[in-house]
Amino acid sequence: xxxxxxxxxxxxxxxxxxxxxxxxxxxxxxxxxxxxxxxxxxxxxxxxxxxxxxxxxxxxxxxxxxxxxxxxxxxxxxxxxxxxxxxxxxxxxxxxxxxxxxxxxxxxxxxxxxxxxxxxxxxxxxxxxxxxxxxxxxxxxxxxxxxxxxxxxxxxxxxxxxxxxxxxxxxxxxxxxxxxxxxxxxxxxxxxxxx
Ligand code: 5GP
Ligand code: MG
Numbered sequence: 001x002x003x004x005x006x007x008x009x010x011x012x013x014x015x016x017x018x019x020x021x022x023x024x025x026x027x028x029x030x031x032x033x034x035x036x037x038x039x040x041x042x043x044x045x046x047x048x049x050x051x052x053x054x055x056x057x058x059x060x061x062x063x064x065x066x067x068x069x070x071x072x073x074x075x076x077x078x079x080x081x082x083x084x085x086x087x088x089x090x091x092x093x094x095x096x097x098x099x100x101x102x103x104x105x106x107x108x109x110x111x112x113x114x115x116x117x118x119x120x121x122x123x124x125x126x127x128x129x130x131x132x133x134x135x136x137x138x139x140x141x142x143x144x145x146x147x148x149x150x151x152x153x154x155x156x157x158x159x160x161x162x163x164x165x166x167x168x169x170x171x172x173x174x175x176x177x178x179x180x181x182x183x184x185x186x187x188x189x190x191x192x193x194x195x
Pocket of ligand 1: 060088118119121122124125126127171173178179
């Protein structure tokens, strides 16, 4: 492992509010993510045009969405934006399988061309649930955009229209993604050992 790609983060102490685990190994740097986000924005603008509505899934999608929106602006896209908080994970790394809305959008989606953005497509349950909800409410079109895809972990037949990076079966943190509520602020994406 190249030392430059390993970020040393102080070991967790026994105090309950300190970050768990010790080191995060970089998978995608901030520069690599930035380049990919720019390319995704170009593809989305070409395919969907300027008048779209963005629905971002929180919490994990917030950093990706913020960067993607600004990249879309450079391609002439001027979306409405709303947020939905969905939860299927507890504080660990195993999905419970059940999707719960903890905060709904407030904008009207009838007739809208929606870009639904989330951090990771894993089993597909979260985005299948969100897409069905938006379609039931009268969205004209719902396209899916995810920062990361884990195709090996799929439990549904769902696929994303726009994917930042396709990865294997690793648990990742940073760039909006957490482990037990920590690490979201890291400017890069990395793996942590959860043993
Ligand atoms: P799905 O419903 O597709 O199984 O789950 C996707 C959701 O699980 C993501 O939006 C994300 O919240 C969470 N998730 C899946 N894999 C990871 C991971 O490697 N790291 C983190 N932090 N969350 C993950
Ligand atoms: Mg999520």
